[in-house]
Amino acid sequence: MSADTAPAIPPASAPPCPSCDCPRCPRLVAFRAKHRALQPDWHNAPVPSFGPASARLLVVGLAPGLKGANRTGRPFTGDFAGDLLYPTLVKFGFAAGNYGARPDDGLALVDCRITNSVRCVPPENKPEGSEIVACRAFLTAEIAAMTTLRVVLALGATAHGSTLATLGEVRARFPFAHGAMHRLGGGLLLADSYHCSRYNTNTGKLTVPMFESVFAEIRRRLDTPV
Numbered sequence: 001m002s003a004d005t006a007p008a009i010p011p012a013s014a015p016p017c018p019s020c021d022c023p024r025c026p027r028l029v030a031f032r033a034k035h036r037a038l039q040p041d042w043h044n045a046p047v048p049s050f051g052p053a054s055a056r057l058l059v060v061g062l063a064p065g066l067k068g069a070n071r072t073g074r075p076f077t078g079d080f081a082g083d084l085l086y087p088t089l090v091k092f093g094f095a096a097g098n099y100g101a102r103p104d105d106g107l108a109l110v111d112c113r114i115t116n117s118v119r120c121v122p123p124e125n126k127p128e129g130s131e132i133v134a135c136r137a138f139l140t141a142e143i144a145a146m147t148t149l150r151v152v153l154a155l156g157a158t159a160h161g162s163t164l165a166t167l168g169e170v171r172a173r174f175p176f177a178h179g180a181m182h183r184l185g186g187g188l189l190l191a192d193s194y195h196c197s198r199y200n201t202n203t204g205k206l207t208v209p210m211f212e213s214v215f216a217e218i219r220r221r222l223d224t225p226v
Contacts, residue, residue: 015049015053015138015141015142015144015145016141016145017046017048017119018046018120018138019046020045021045022046024134025134025135027128028118028121028122031120031121031122032044032120032121035070035121042070043069043071043073044070045073046119047064047070047073047116047120048073048119049075049114049115049142050074050114050115051109051112051113051114052109052113053146054147055111055113055146055148055149056148056149057094057111057150057151057153058112058114058115058143058146058149058151058152058153059112059115059155060116060139060153060154060155060163061075061076061081061115061116061117061155061156061195062116062117062125062127062155062156062158062159062195063117063118063119063120063121063122063127064119064120064121065078065079065081066121066125067079068081069116069121070120072102074103075115076114077101077102079198080197080201081196081198082101083101084208084211086107088196088208088211089109089112089215092212092215092216092218092219093219094109094111094112094215094219095110095112096108096110111222113146115138115142116159117135117158117162117163118131118132118135119135119138120135127158132158132162136165136166139162139166140166143163143166143167150187150188150189150221151189151190151218151221152188152189152191153214154190154193155193155194155195155196156193156194156195160174160190160192161176163190164184167184167188169184174190177192178192178193178210178214179192179193179210179213179217180192181217181221187226189221191217192214193206193211194206194210196211
């Protein structure tokens with residue numbers, strides 16, 4: 001692995017993350033370059049994780065939204081998914097402050113960290129399988145660095161599958177289903193939710209009570225002594 005493709009050396013205790021010009025995925029590199037030219041004041045780079053590495057909960061999404069995290073540089077910030085995710089995190093004690101849809105809104109995560117299966121924005125919000133695999137090293141490093149991690153929440157089937165592959169688990173043993181709670185090796189819990197996208201909520205596939213029920217169960221389990 002060359003210096004250009006290796007994960008960047010992070011600050012102490014922080015998991016590695018891609019460099020701002022990560023070259024691993026040619027299609028995503030081209031898309032990034034296009035939007036750097038069109039919107040030079042946007043983030044337009046791999047989006048780093050948000051929240052403390054000491055957290056017990058890791059939320060794994062799909063990829064940055066074009067006008068959301070790709071613009072603001074913070075996961076789920078500036079698009080509809082964040083409008084649902086962040087108030088829910090506040091409600092269940094995983095965030096403090098008020099979500100203002102911008103990275104300087106002062107919102108802080110509490111015992112929670114957020115990342116994505118793919119760190120760069122993909123065309124039409126649809127990463128290809130090879131791009132998910134290429135970015136998996138960063139999710140692997142993320143999970144390995146979170147030494148007190150107890151629960152991973154996968155938002156959608158892609159995040160679910162990527163998390164299982166990262167952990168070396170057989171996907172067929174742990175089918176994705178909204179609200180499912182899978183006990184993995186080492187005691188780690190994998191929780192599933194439909195992605196909090198505008199499409200899923202507009203079509204009724206995911207409702208606010210459905211989404212909140214997943215967090216209520218995660219909260220209950222984390223508050224139960226091991």
